[in-house]
Amino acid sequence: MGRKLLLEHINVPGINTFDVYRSKGGYASVEKALKTLTPEEVVEEVKKSGLRGRGGAGFPTGMKWSFLAKPEGVARYLVCNADESEPGTFKDRYLMTYIPHLLIEGMIVSSFALGAKTSYIYVRGEMMPQIRILEKAIAEAKAAGFLGKNILGTGYDLELYVQPGGGAYICGEETALLESLEGKRGNPRIKPPFPAIAGLYGCPTVVNNVESIAAVVPIINEGGEEYAKVGIGRSTGTKLISAGGNIKNPGVYEIDLGLPVEEFLYSDEYCGGIANGKRLKAVVAGGSSVPILPANLFLKTINNEPRLMSYESLSDGGFVSGSMMGSGGFIAFDEDQCIVRNTWNFTRFYHHESCGQCSPCREGTGWMEKVLHRLEHGHGSLSDMDLLVDVSKKIEGNTICPLGDAAAWPVASAIRHFRDEFEWHVTHANEATTRNYGLAHYADPLPAPEPKPEATA
Amino acid sequence: MLRVEDTVQAAPVEFSAGLIEKFADIVSRYPEGKQKSALLPILHLVQAEFGWTSAPAMDKVAEYLKLQPIEVYEVASFYSMYFLRPQGKYVLEVCRTGPCCLVGAEKIMDHIEQKLGVIEGEITADGLFSWRGVECLAACGYGPVLQIGPEYTFYENLTNDSVDKLVEDLKAKGK
Ligand SMILES: Cc1cc2nc3c(=O)[nH]c(=O)nc-3n(C[C@H](O)[C@H](O)[C@H](O)COP(=O)(O)O)c2cc1C
Numbered sequence: 001m002g003r004k005l006l007l008e009h010i011n012v013p014g015i016n017t018f019d020v021y022r023s024k025g026g027y028a029s030v031e032k033a034l035k036t037l038t039p040e041e042v043v044e045e046v047k048k049s050g051l052r053g054r055g056g057a058g059f060p061t062g063m064k065w066s067f068l069a070k071p072e073g074v075a076r077y078l079v080c081n082a083d084e085s086e087p088g089t090f091k092d093r094y095l096m097t098y099i100p101h102l103l104i105e106g107m108i109v110s111s112f113a114l115g116a117k118t119s120y121i122y123v124r125g126e127m128m129p130q131i132r133i134l135e136k137a138i139a140e141a142k143a144a145g146f147l148g149k150n151i152l153g154t155g156y157d158l159e160l161y162v163q164p165g166g167g168a169y170i171c172g173e174e175t176a177l178l179e180s181l182e183g184k185r186g187n188p189r190i191k192p193p194f195p196a197i198a199g200l201y202g203c204p205t206v207v208n209n210v211e212s213i214a215a216v217v218p219i220i221n222e223g224g225e226e227y228a229k230v231g232i233g234r235s236t237g238t239k240l241i242s243a244g245g246n247i248k249n250p251g252v253y254e255i256d257l258g259l260p261v262e263e264f265l266y267s268d269e270y271c272g273g274i275a276n277g278k279r280l281k282a283v284v285a286g287g288s289s290v291p292i293l294p295a296n297l298f299l300k301t302i303n304n305e306p307r308l309m310s311y312e313s314l315s316d317g318g319f320v321s322g323s324m325m326g327s328g329g330f331i332a333f334d335e336d337q338c339i340v341r342n343t344w345n346f347t348r349f350y351h352h353e354s355c356g357q358c359s360p361c362r363e364g365t366g367w368m369e370k371v372l373h374r375l376e377h378g379h380g381s382l383s384d385m386d387l388l389v390d391v392s393k394k395i396e397g398n399t400i401c402p403l404g405d406a407a408a409w410p411v412a413s414a415i416r417h418f419r420d421e422f423e424w425h426v427t428h429a430n431e432a433t434t435r436n437y438g439l440a441h442y443a444d445p446l447p448a449p450e451p452k453p454e455a456t457a
Numbered sequence: 458m459l460r461v462e463d464t465v466q467a468a469p470v471e472f473s474a475g476l477i478e479k480f481a482d483i484v485s486r487y488p489e490g491k492q493k494s495a496l497l498p499i500l501h502l503v504q505a506e507f508g509w510t511s512a513p514a515m516d517k518v519a520e521y522l523k524l525q526p527i528e529v530y531e532v533a534s535f536y537s538m539y540f541l542r543p544q545g546k547y548v549l550e551v552c553r554t555g556p557c558c559l560v561g562a563e564k565i566m567d568h569i570e571q572k573l574g575v576i577e578g579e580i581t582a583d584g585l586f587s588w589r590g591v592e593c594l595a596a597c598g599y600g601p602v603l604q605i606g607p608e609y610t611f612y613e614n615l616t617n618d619s620v621d622k623l624v625e626d627l628k629a630k631g632k
């Protein structure tokens with residue numbers, strides 16, 4: 001069992017209150033950073049830690065911080081992305097609900113590192129209870145002198161506010177989030193300029209995920225190098241995985257990056273295997289946006305090596321036979337699930353959530369939804385699969401923000417790996433409305449590895 | 458969609474002193490001149506107070522924040538949480554996205570429809586309930602789930618029985 005860097009004290013009664021949190025060593029990183037380190041040294045530790053953004057893109061946090069422009073006399077902002085809306089992902093809600101002070105502590109240290117005097121936590125509007133929890137935690141931290149003017153007598157001032165969203169997946173995209181925080185529709189901005197140059201109110205801004213900010217706490221407490229010892233290769237540290245779907249023990253787990261997926265899925269310490277004695281059919285490993293894999297390709301890479309829960313291993317095989325870590329939203333499908341129906345459901349989601357600025361995304365998601373709907377309801381034709389792939393290709397890479405790609409990948413990968421199930425929905429249209437295709441060959445052992453295939457990205 | 462008839466039918470609103478005080482507290486969180494940032498939080502407060510965001514209420518918000526009314530309408534109509542027409546006193550918002558469907562969300566929605574006797578979006582005759590499907594609520598491990606505003610109380614691992622009980626409890630409370 002790995003060490004818990006974020007959730008070590010999650011089960012301590014009262015850990016959501018300042019006093020208990022503090023008694024367990026909470027806010028030590030604020031004391032250490034503000035009293036013994038310069039902002040540059042904090043950034044340096046985060047760089048050394050190898051921490052990669054936990055919001056989905058996996059961009060190195062320290063590097064992102066070092067890009068922040070610092071013009072004289074211009075305010076800088078840190079905005080925490082707590083919009084958590086990627087289907088399959090519920091770790092940030094968990095963290096904010098049960099150990100809110102970890103996020104507040106991380107926000108103070110990170111704001112100090114970036115030179116921000118006002119910071120915002122943008123929480124999706126539906127999480128009103130979490131907004132109340134965070135506001136209470138902020139008030140407690142402020143009363144104890146960890147926020148406000150002249151924190152711990154160091155001369156550093158910081159105000160921290162919680163901002164609710166209005167219900168829109170797209171506001172998780174960082175520039176849409178900033179638009180929303182400015183009181184506008186959540187239309188993503190064209191980049192460049194990047195937020196590091198012109199973000200909130202046109203000022204240099206860093207946007208980071210809840211978990212990324214929380215991870216700054218152990219990084220500062222233990223040092224970046226220590227943090228980097230956990231994990232594997234360029235996947236350093238621990239990661240919160242939201243595990244859901246047809247597993248025995250759904251929930252949020254903190255794992256050491258590099259844990260074998262088989263252990264994660266089947267050991268009782270984590271998912272505990274597939275619920276109701278069923279067999280695994282497919283997995284979406286990192287939230288609805290990442291490619292879906294059949295059971296066999298999920299458990300092993302195309303070269304028959306065991307897959308690991310790491311950025312590199314999950315994407316091993318590129319889009320031909322791999323997936324992505326994404327946001328860590330782990331969704332397991334048992335043998336009774338219909339891939340066509342799920343693909344239609346996800347596509348309906350993206351169509352609903354498209355902000356409508358770019359025609360390939362706005363129209364393409366609508367077309368894909370329509371075609372998938374007719375396939376699922378027994379009115380499809382065999383040419384529909386090529387049509388879907390064609391539409392997905394026309395969206396991918398041709399839009400302002402990555403929501404277009406996020407809508408295209410699940411469709412393209414479902415057809416790549418489950419084409420026979422899609423075809424069966426056409427050739428056995430009546431049967432398909434009354435029963436599912438079942439497990440078929442999706443869990444069969446992989447054929448012996450061929451001469452190394454080129455990984456395409 | 459904002460419909461003309463909603464706009465016409467909606468009664469004028471007054472914001473209480475207490476509500477205005479809350480608005481002012483929100484505006485103070487942003488730099489001078491950036492009061493538009495307060496729009497989303499203020500619309501939530503308005504909806505909590507009146508049950509929906511009517512055109513007269515949005516006009517008042519525009520006036521308060523020194524915005525054009527269209528700036529408020531375009532925001533309220535972009536985000537899914539703001540109701541642009543009246544709702545039941547309790548709006549049951551059920552997650553309808555993939556992961557919840559893997560664990561029975563569709564059946565729960567069918568059950569809610571039966572139990573309440575109204576289709577998605579309609580209000581029960583007693584004015585107490587309406588319901589709708591919403592997208593992933595970041596609680597996929599505890600599905601099926603639903604939420605009820607304005608506090609967005611959460612109900613997890615729903616079964617037909619727990620839905621029945623919830624509806625009965627709310628009926629008793631709402632009378
Ligand atoms: C459509 C879309 C939705 C996103 N949703 C979220 C989200 O809910 N939470 C999040 O942290 N990042 C989300 N992201 C990623 C953010 O744009 C951004 O990369 C992230 O907040 C950066 O933080 P990190 O570097 O700490 O991961 C989303 C991106 C896209 C394109």
Ligand code: SF4
Nearest residue numbers: 355357358361399401
């Ligand atoms: S890709 Fe889609 S969501 Fe992103 S900006 Fe374009 S239309 Fe909006």
Ligand code: FES
Nearest residue numbers: 552557594596597
């Ligand atoms: S899919 Fe229902 S909460 Fe995420």
